Amino acid sequence: MRKEFLFILKNFVRMAILMFLVSIVAFFLVSVSPIDPLKVNVGQTALGSMSQEQIEKLSQYWGTSISPVRRYLSWAGDFIRGDMGVSLLYRQPVSRVIGVKLSNSLLMLGISWLISGIVGFSLGILAGANRGKRLDKGISAYALITASTPAFWLALVFLMLFGVWLKILPIGLSVPIGTEAAEVTIRDRILHGILPVLTLSITGISSMILHTREKMLEVMESDYVLFAKARGETGTQIVLGHGIRNILLPALTLQFASISEIIGGSVLVEQVFSYPGIGQAAVTAGLGGDVPLLLGIAVISAAIVFTGNFTANILYGIVDPRIRKARNNI
Amino acid sequence: MLEERKKILSIKNLSVSFSQYEGAFRWKNLLAIKDLSLDVKEGEMVAVVGSSGSGKSLLAHSVLGILPYNATRNGEISFYGETLTEKRMRELRGKEIVLVPQSVSYLDPLMKTGLQIRKGKKDESSRQKSLEVLKCYGLERDTENLYPFELSGGMIRRILISTAVMEQPRLVIADEPTPGLHIDIARRVLSHFREIADEGAGVLLIIHDLELAVEVADRIVVLYAGTNLEEARASDFLEENRLRHPYTRALYRAMPDNGFSAEPGTQPYAENRPDGCTYAPRCEYVQEKCLKEVEYRNFQGGMVRCIMAGGEIR
Known part of the structure; x- marks a missing residue:
């Protein structure tokens, strides 16, 4: 019985490590991607006609002004607590x-x-x-x-x-x-x-x-x-x-x-x-x-x-x- | 004396060749067995001896019709006087002609041994029969629930023999049943084949251990480079000068009790088999005539393929 428990525990730990690594790699790839979420989602023209304040707000929403490490840590912290965050595009919980x-x-x-x-x-x-x-x-x-x-x-x-x-x-x-x-x-x-x-x-x-x-x-x-x-x-x-x-x-x-x-x-x-x-x-x-x-x-x-x-x-x-x-x- | 016993198996001028690619485009025909003849009578145990590469296993596979697809068989094989065609072989194999293979790799690694002994049959009478056979060979009832990887070398041989006696075979072909076994266990395994022969079936024992062959068999056929050089009674091996062929004599001298001396040279591969006598390159008596085809002839109650026998070799 103990053996089975250890076997499952070992694999559970493996899975946790894998998920952690996958999230890091995925996050790293997104943060180095040349896509600017503001330009893509709001549009170049709309962005041009907006005031600095509005842009600031949007940038806050998309998180472009926060350092990647802090963003990742805050995501990971929530994820461990079972909160996967809110999708920015669908505006619904992930x-x-x-x-x-x-x-x-x-x-x-x-x-x-x-x-x-x-x-x-x-x-x-x-x-x-x-x-x-x-x-x-x-x-x-x-x-x-x-x-x-x-x-x-x-x-x-x-x-x-x-x-x-x-x-x-x-x-x-x-x-x-x-x-x-x-x-x-x-x-x-x-x-x-x-x-x-x-x-x-x-x-x-x-x-x-x-x-x-x-x-x-x-x-x-x-x-x-x-x-x-x-x-x-x-x-x-x-x-x-x-x-x-x-x-x-x-x-x-x-x-x-x-x-x-x-x-x-x-x-x-x-x-x-x-x-x-x-x-x-x-x-x-x-x-x-x-x-x-x-x-x-x-x-x-x-x-x-x-x-x-x-x-x-x-x-x-x-x-x-x-x-x-x-x-x-x- | 006994009346003439019936011939079970008779092989005449058997040859087996393989076609294979040489380089990318050219086909090559490789003659692996050339002009081989022997027969097995009821209640008789005939041992075929020879070093590896002499064509022993191929001989077994030809009789069963399980040669690889690129092999061609020529010559005549008959069973109780009736020619063995591919179709007839298919009908007989596993029933009247059975093979006892050489190693654990011939057992399905993922199938319980009991089930393998009875060819996957699940009915109660087959099961009872297989349990009897196990008992007969001194194996526990529980052996039927073991997988091949759980068996020892000696158990595996006995399981392999068990597969043969599930039916009432007329001819048992044992392909190297002893290598890797302790001499006592090897003797015991061979004694099981002797019992099968004593009960009236023919046993063709393919073996490379001449000493064991002499102990247990009635007749010995010596194979060398795909052809047979001599057929002798087992008792002929008691004295060197009763043997007919220089190669057999060399084998005799190589036995531990008879000097343990190895002859120089090695057996040629099929692709560079010499014309004429295959042993000529190593033979001390070699003459001009040995380089032409040599006939396999009756000689002093046995057979020999040597022109010198009875002449200079005495």
Whole structure:
């Protein structure tokens, strides 16, 4: 019992350190960025027609007149007390902004993550088990092509194809334009989610395919598969009995590590589809100099990615008897 | 005497070649096994000895039809007089012809051993059978719940043998079952194969330890650079002059009890195997005629591939 407690405590400390470092780096990058929040948000002309006093007030609001170190310390002090500050652009508490944006994104990201994981894993196994055959060549070619396709470009192509030419899917946003929030149906939400999910899944699938295929080839060339063959096991029996058992572990690790890629990819994809999610909020905050929001998003994303990797770590112990038994014996 | 025992396995003029790239564009054919013949009868244990690289494991894999995809097999292999085609091999392997592989790497690292012994079958009768087999080889019931990484070297060999006797095999091919084992444990492992042979199945024992082979087998086939140089009765190894080939005699002299003397030179790799007798470059009796193909012939109750046997070699 004490061992488990220590294990969790250790990882909790790690996560805290990671969040601290991420916030410092993010803050440093924002403070050296050439973007002047006043010029961006108020506008050059408006700024020119304002009195010195007004500008002073604005500068106070955006914090441009305070030294970076003091700004960071005051943010960090509040953050530790659980206050993430107020978003300067949305004029709402950062926690609420992140909550709303994240709930918009989470379903979309989650579904793309599951699709790319499951489809990629299955196709990778198929390719690896049929090495050199047409099926393998087809799947590998697909994986290589999509792996070298930028997500934002693919998003644009889908947008043109389904939104503009075929007009069967909406061109952006997460709900229909000009509809009251109460009238938005689940069907609307799904329709608006299809293209972002498709884009994120397709790019996510490729790395899963390539990794799974590689591991599968390794397994197929192993001595134990040769022995299974010598014992009269058929190809299907070998793939189901030994293949999946032995590649599930690396695949799980990859899948949880890919959470970071999905979150990173969402920034571009949400931008293209004007999808009001966490990725788009990050872009808005970055370009608009909304430091509290940006730091909030950076820290929360870091926590999500960390949790993903941490989960993979725990699953490892559950799936792999070698690690499970080693842990129990320590 | 006994009536003539039935031939289980008969291999005639087997050759195995690999095609591989040489440089970027040229294909090369590498002859790994060349003109190899042997047979195994019911209740008999035939040991195939030779140093590493002589083609022992390939021989086992050819009989089971599990050669790598770039390998080509020629020559004839038959099982109870019936030619073993790829299709027939697929039907027989794991049932009538079983392999006992050489190391723990042939077990799935993430599968409990009990389940592996019964090929992943979960029904109660298979489980009972596998528990019986474990008991038979002096392994605890609990062994079935262990993973391969939890087993000792000796336990692994016994688990690997257990996989063979789950069925009623007619031919057991044991691929190097002893390396890395203490001599007592190695003897015990080999005695299990002897039991299998005594119960009527044929055992093809692939081994590089000549001493152990002589102790346990009925006949010894000596492999060198992918071909067989001699086939002798195990009892022939009691005296040097009962042996037929200079290489076998050199092996005899290299045994710890017989002088422990190593012959100079090394076995050639398949790509620079000499024409004619493969042992010619190292042979003290070598003559002009040895550089042409040498026939594998009957000689004094065994077989030999040497033109000098019975002549200058006595």
